Amino acid sequence: MNDSIDVHRNLDHCMQNIKGAGEVMVDDMHEAAMRLGAAAMMLASASHAMLRRADQVTQERAQPGA
Numbered sequence: 001m002n003d004s005i006d007v008h009r010n011l012d013h014c015m016q017n018i019k020g021a022g023e024v025m026v027d028d029m030h031e032a033a034m035r036l037g038a039a040a041m042m043l044a045s046a047s048h049a050m051l052r053r054a055d056q057v058t059q060e061r062a063q064p065g066a
Contacts, residue, residue, distance in 0.1 A: 007046050014042040 021035035 007049055010042050010046045010049075014039045014046070017042070 017035045017039040021032040021039065024031045024035070
């Protein structure tokens, strides 16, 4: 997950899982829990990637001559 396209794709997939979890919640609590768990992991991954990228940009700007 190195670029913003990957992050956006990940977030879209996460939102699909959240929506899907809501749709199956009544019928299958286990499936809903699995989808919500997957969405939580994807959000954590996207958040980590964005923080890593922000740190990288900050470090690049702090270097003289960059």
